[in-house]
Amino acid sequence: MPLSPIRPAEEAPPPPPRALSLPFDPLLMLAVLALGACSVITLGAGASDPASGTPPSYYSSRQTVYLAVGLVLMLGLSRLDYGLLRRYKNALYVALLVSIVAVLGLGHAARGSQRAINFPLFSFQASELGKVLLILALSALVVDRARQLRDRDTTIRVIIAALVPAIFVIAQPDLGSGLVYMVIACMLLFIAGASWRHLAALAALVAVSGAFVLVAAPAAGIHVLKPYQVQRLTAFLHPSSNPQKEGYQQQESKIAIGSGQKTGRGLNSNQTSNGFVPESHTDFIFAAVGERYGFVGAGLVLLLYGLLISRALRVLVMAKDLFGSLIAAGVAAMLMFQVFVNVGMTIGIMPITGVTLPLMSYGGSSVITTMLAVGLLQSIYVRARATAALKGRVPRF
């Protein structure tokens, strides 16, 4: 037998029986489906105010449709070679900016902020979809500069590329999504291997500008953020000082979650189903979970997020190329930030920033965006496995 170190692909041995041959990551799929189910169940149980006139079934059925659409998009995206998207990085970035600016121009104001464009059947929240677009565009930008990753220039370009849409989004005002953009950018730099000095400088810059925006500028009479945003951001630090306004939502949310105790209040839940916790079907849905299903339910949801994020990090590690790793890193950053900020906000350890809980919060834009992001992860996973198989390696889950 001649020396033939690499076996041809067609002669590759069948995968070992323990590895199911699926066109996607089954654990990632499980986390997504389970979280979607949790969302529909919680919404259907009445995580809204009946006095508002909207029956819970309205939210649960629409959320089911969003999840189904998202699932189809996710599976479709997982078939697509994510590598192709690198070519359209400029188009993606332009689409991101145009959609965000369009919202500022055409959008309708929901709760005092312009975040969405109304279409006949649904309203489209550009800043949500923008997260995925930004991940792709920034990842492509970093990959293009793969040889100068440690340059200061790269760091600055990435930060500016994220900062421009972030500023527009914050101006909508949608502070939460703007912060997500910046977190994505930082995560990409970190994973791509930016120098520690740049990262430290960035951290210092964040600290200084945060202090400036929240403390120094208002004192000087300049309001970078709207006053309500500043109050929301700082209310969690002194929850009882103004329980009727900014602290109210968080206080009621804590009461809701706390009163759930170990196994939840079930039908007796009143905090989230009678409107004491505003937005208990969207931003504060975790309060509804905590009240209705207690520590057990809230813990289960958190574990599912743990699974989701760990799979994202896993995909990051196993990706066949830097572009895949960076996309996975961006998605992981997005998920981590949203989960921790949103859950932290409902339990009173984070400020209220208007960040949705991925897949749980009611809303088509958020659900579909998350599904698209997971679809990218699936695509990276599938291609990583294929490459590994091609190279004769047996990829682990």
Add this chain to the structure above:
Amino acid sequence: MSAIEPVKRRSPNIPVSAGLAMRVAIISAIAMALFSVIFFRLWYLQVLSGEQYVHQANVNRVRDLPIPAPRGQLLDREGKPIVSSRTTNAVQIVPSALPPAGAPRRALYRKLGRLLGLSAAQIQAIVVRERSAVPYAPVTIKTDAGPGVLTVLGERQDEYPGVVQQPVSIRSYPFGQMAAQVIGHVDQVSEPELKMRAFRGVKAGTIVGQEGLEYYYDRYLRGKPGVRRVEVNAEGLPIPARLAPTAPSAGRSVKLSLDLALQKEAEKALLEGEERARASGKPAPAGAFVAMDPRNGQVLAIGSQPSFDPNKFAKPLTPSEYKRLIGTGSAAGPLTNRAVNGAYPTGSTFKPITAMAALEGGVITPGEGLGAGACIHVGAQEFCNAGHADFGAVGLVQALKVSSDTYFFEVGERANAAGSVIQRKARELGIGRPTGIDLPSEFAGVLPDKRWRERENKLELACERRRHVANCGIVLEPTGVWTVGNNMHLAVGQGELLTDPLQMAVAYSTLANALSGGGTGAVVTPHLGMEIDESTGAELQSLSYPAARHVHLNYSDLSLVMEGIHQAASQPGGTSAEVWAGWNQAAHPVYGKTGTAQHTGREDQSWYLCYIGDPKRPIVLAVTVEEGGFGAETAAPIARLMASRWFGVKGKFVAGSSKTF
């Protein structure tokens, strides 16, 4: 083979650089740390402090709405209801179902106002007031709306959003003005009342007694309201509840000593007496009566005119209505219970007390002839009989029979020399101190003597100094002193003496009790409440009002005093003998004394006090008519009508002609 070796030996499969591995590890560590923080926080909130948050959530969630308890009845001595509650339809507004504030709501108020005969502003005011008293509960706008109104509301429900009809229980006073001041009325408990001891434990919005017996026995009558627990949402709007209500427990009934038939007769007789007095040119604007069982103080009838209809208090009163009820200036209005709060001199009805005191005090002897001439003179002052009649020097019995003022002026003159003889005995018998009747307020009375005058002077001077005015009206001349003239006026029930029919009835009861007790008699505590009954009618508790004290009088002296007033009511020449013409004195001996209290610038006040003996149903009657003329003329005939009803004989209004004070 050798080319592949390193790949195979390298950790499994992924071409990860060491730098990336470390950075991913850092991210993973951060994620783990954040997850831990969240888990610990959740554990802290849900497991460690869960109880506290459950409590807070329940405070958020549940509002208690009272279910009014049916109020207990007031019954007469035979168990016939005098005051009860009845169910009627009320037009109510459910605030949460109202159209939005502003123009749509105002339009509804206007429309509803036209239907109910109220203005939109009035409806708005009622809604605001009631909502602050009992949030979340429906607000009653009008009770007893006519059937026409109810039909309109029923048929055009959609035109009146938030307006409902609801059966409610309201207090009903079927006898209207009868004994209105004694019975009192009810109203929603007020803000200051909630802080009072009498209303401890009463929730805002509860209907409580405001005056009279309704107030005094409120804690029995009001019952215990039930609780409807309503679950509300964040805006405070009720949502369909799954919580079981607590049923209210009905109030107890109070059985009164009042005799409904006698009460009705007395009210009628008083009105008739006033009517007749007016026919003969007297204003006779007001009067009062008390009928009491002398043995135990049970009040058989009590009333005051002018009166009012307590049903009026079911609706808010206008300021002018209220002013009319209170009375203006010095004239007390219909709300005043003149039987216990009138402040009157008594005229000659006081004489038996003076006589008893003088005899006990050793100031006079029964046979001694006093009071010769039409007038007597002390210093520069002249004290005369009514109409300058001259009864000659008479003994005690005769003096009481004909009501000789000169006799009692002399008694007063002598008593003054011996100190406060009259005042002490009068006080002992029950004058000038609260009787202890089971009503929220009673007049303590004034029994003037030297010390009283000095105290009044001091008060007047202090008041003038404090308020920097010329005179506070307590005493006109604060430098004046107690004189013998003051005591002489007191002896005939005039001057500074101020008392009321109830105190006089107590004093006469004491004399009556001492007469039948061989000199020892109880000073009874007059009372109306006899027993507390369950709402089902079963007796729960009998109320006990023991005698305040006992007096020991010289029996032979007492017999002479009583003989005197018996002759006055039965012998020819007696002041009220004509009034009792045809009365069976053998069966029901009348011991009665007329009185005519003089007021400067006003018509005389007619008084009559009597005790009618009967082994089974003795009775003491006290009647007075303000500006009603002589005692024999107006008050005494009223007393006879009452007595006739009590003893079941045909009543007849016989005005006497005696013109004595």
